[in-house]
Amino acid sequence: MTSTDNDAEAGHTVLVGDREIFYTESGTGPVVVLLHGGGPGASGLSNYSRNIDVLARRFRVIVPDMPGYGRSTKRIDQSDPFGDLAAAVGGLLDALGIDSAHLVGNSYGGAGALRLAMDRPEKVGRMILMGPGGIGSTRALPTKGLQSLLSYYGGDGPSRVKLAEFIREYLVYDVSAVTEQMIDTRYEASLDPEVIANPPLRRPSGPSALKTLWRMDLTRDPRLGRVRHPTLVLWGAEDKVNRPAGARMLADRMPDCDIYLPANTGHWVQWERAQLFNDLAAAFLGGRDE
Template sequence: MTTHTELPAMRESLLDIAGKKIFVAEAGEGPPVLLLHGGGPGASGVSNYARNIAELAKEHRVIVPDLPGYGRSSKGIDPTDPFGHLADGIRGALDRLGLDKAHLVGNSYGGACALRLALDTPDRVDRMVLMGPGGIGTTRALPTPGLNSLLDYYTGDGPSRRKLEAFIRQYLVFNAADVPESVIDSRYRDSIDPEVVAAPPLRRPKSLRALWRMDFTRDARLSRLPVPTLVLWGAEDKVNRPSGGRMLAERLPDCDLYMVANTGHWVQFERAGLFNRLCADFLAGRR
């Protein structure tokens, strides 16, 4: 299995969606699967899934967008409905790519995007893999220390490499030594893009309505969602509580749950071999 940063040759394009741009990179042929990245500072699609793309591309057409607000995509997110904004952008990308339906794989913010897209338009989603998705029980407890660290990155004294390294090593992963300095350097450079600093894509909700809209466990559609779903959750996740995995398993009608021991919020990075095998088997129907 691919466990290191071994990327295949990738096709790149910039899609125009209602006047906004979404960057996508692609590899492989076969059933389409979109890999949706998390919302941490400096995140982007290919960097988030660098240890997974080559393996998944053996059987699939792997499509890796930069979510709206990140990477080479247009900046700015609707703060009153961020999950809906992300889902609309990715649905627009499906339209531009000529895809009626695709598998969705989403980590954290990308998991929330995938889940919202599936709830709004379940006919567009074949199978779904969620890793520590956002929006699960978020109104039922105070934010975790990891989530607070993430949301505070652009506030106070502003972004810095020190703040980013603290977030990644203390909260994003279980074993801090697993993250190379080059990953932190790259993400820090991307996090201080002036357009991103002016309009951070992930921030605290400014209204109670927006907050409640971002908690999927309060959405009655969840218990009727027909999309087969695999949930992978790091047992030591300090950003989104692992109890969210059980919440999803209890509410979704067709959901497998895998709790990953000695793993934090970044399952696809920390346990790449396990993730690649489970994800490929699930998407191919080898449950």
Template sequence: MTTPSEVPAMQERLLDVQGKKIFVAETGQGAPVLLLHGGGPGASGLSNYSRNVAELAKEFRVIVPDLPGYGRSSKGIDPTDPFGALAAGMRGVLDRLGLEKAHLVGNSYGGSCALRLALDTPERVGRMVLMGPGGIGTTRALPTPGLNSLLDYYTGEGPSRKKLEKFIRDHLVFNAAQVPDSIIDARYHDSIDPEVVAAPPLKRPKSLRTLWKMDFTRDKRLNRLVVPTLVLWGAEDKVNRPSGGRMLAERMPNCDLYEVANTGHWVQWERADLFNRLCADFLAGRR
């Protein structure tokens, strides 16, 4: 299993995208693949995909951005259309890299970004892998305990290591013992960046219009989206309900669903070997 120290040498840069800075790291050669990370406190591209980059880079040009609002990218995101803002930012990354098309791999918030990018501009997407994406049926049921924990992180008494540890160990993964303290420490450090605290990139929508805009099952374009898609969903996901995977498989005309047993919200980390194999085979058309 790959550890951060085994990730191959990266080319790192800040791209100017729509007046903001987007941090991008990349390595490997082949068809371009964007790895889009989740939206939990302190998340970033390289930390989210620390167990996947090296394996995927054996076959693909792996591009790992920090989404707007996270990591080394500029802070602040449009609260009236968060998914649209993320998608526009990543489309800008493709433009700056001179890429007409790329494969997309998205976990949680990054999965929402990937799906919105594909809906808005399907011609820019080759294949797509989604792991427990947000925005699937979210207006049809109350938020999960995991999602409430995530959205409450910057509210109340504010961010704390205790709140972050509870979110990660109780809601993010199936086996809490797998998560080392070092991951919690690093993510807590990044989560209390003053710019992030001042403008959290993921928070509760303030209007019903925004909320409905963030539920993909209410977007009629989903039924016509023919981008080949593989959905991987942890059967024990406590953040986004696994039933979301079946919703996507029922609506999207070219969508495969793989529900992963004994796995929570972080499929690419908890089941890295399985994820790396399935992801590489699917993106290469070897399914």
């Protein structure tokens, strides 16, 4: 493991298999891992900018950049993206000597958390999932929001206009909270040449595309019904990327799953409704008294 600097935001890099995973950590207590979404320019710190400091008062908070994003290696297994993400997260915990951790996952990160709970259940404590991907994804056509996300690197390539449309039209409900600086930062991060050449989140293609799509629909995995980890699903009632009906699908299949659909909230619950999210997360995950 190598430290890149002295301050917390500089973080650390650890080798997991043949990939480098960048992460930051803060706080002490039970371990909570925050897994970010898969939108263009996403990273752990940017996706959880309104949550880390609050949660770190009660927990040891670990925030990785997932493979393909931020300062981590820009490579994932496109034949099984969610499984590859789960393997990377599990490998990160192994490398850090962590037997088990609570997982918090938004969208793409939520799908990875669920896969880890199925693939290596002993590594997972409790889970909080915000609009997770892969829930009923083969049972209906993709939403306009998901189409916007998946097409970002296609056509004439990435652009600030495309990114602004995705964030303002599909990611959040209250667009007044979105600043020009936020869009600029995400846009600059999305222009990494390695990501442009090999986007981490894209439509499956080739002869195995159908198999990959089927594998990515986690509601078709019979192991989902055996995921007994206490789980809280927070799904914005106005989510335009992943359909809120997915919350009920999870509750119907998982033995210990609570759902909460905050009104007037889009795909980014932890950012749009930060105080609500932080309060619910602290209560659900437990932790020591302050």
